[in-house]
Amino acid sequence: MIDLPYSLIIEATEEPDYFGFFSPDLEGFTGIGHSIEDCVYKAKWGMKEHVELLKERGLPVPPKVKNPKIIVQNEDKLAA
Numbered sequence: 001m002i003d004l005p006y007s008l009i010i011e012a013t014e015e016p017d018y019f020g021f022f023s024p025d026l027e028g029f030t031g032i033g034h035s036i037e038d039c040v041y042k043a044k045w046g047m048k049e050h051v052e053l054l055k056e057r058g059l060p061v062p063p064k065v066k067n068p069k070i071i072v073q074n075e076d077k078l079a080a
Contacts, residue, residue: 005047005065005068006047006064010033012074020032020075025065031046
């Protein structure tokens with residue numbers, strides 16, 4: 001079972017031990033990890049902290065996602 005309040009996208013980079021992640025449901029939430037498992041672990045606690053900061057600042061908190069998904073994909077290269 002996915003134990004996250006929001007969906008998570010993990011992007012693999014050219015470095016074998018470097019992954020970026022973000023949530024399409026939680027604006028401004030991003031992070032990095034050294035494995036897919038590391039990203040999921042950091043996202044679980046990071047999402048909690050991110051939501052707490054939003055509340056402290058009086059900003060809107062998106063509702064939790066009923067069926068969150070974790071997507072692992074290759075990093076999108078930005079066009080120069």
